[in-house]
Amino acid sequence: MTKICCVCQRVEYKTYWKDDYTFAPDERVTHGYCPICFDVVMSDLMDYIEDNDLQGGKDGGKTDSGQQNSLCV
Numbered sequence: 001m002t003k004i005c006c007v008c009q010r011v012e013y014k015t016y017w018k019d020d021y022t023f024a025p026d027e028r029v030t031h032g033y034c035p036i037c038f039d040v041v042m043s044d045l046m047d048y049i050e051d052n053d054l055q056g057g058k059d060g061g062k063t064d065s066g067q068q069n070s071l072c073v
């Protein structure tokens with residue numbers, strides 16, 4: 001199965017990624033990320049997580065004691 005990068009459209013060919021790959025008529029294709037676009041996507045994702053405070057830090061969690069008290073009554 002041939003992997004094509006869904007961002008830059010390059011195609012994984014043996015050990016590198018080709019810009020000008022020609023598909024065979026019956027070639028089966030799967031989409032993914034080339035290493036370069038994967039790094040970009042991951043750093044964007046990390047920025048998004050930090051910007052939106054999705055790491056469950058300060059405000060999340062730590063409400064167990066209150067809930068346990070009400071359950072025990």
Ligand SMILES: [Zn+2]
Nearest residue numbers: 005008034037
């Ligand atoms: Zn790419």
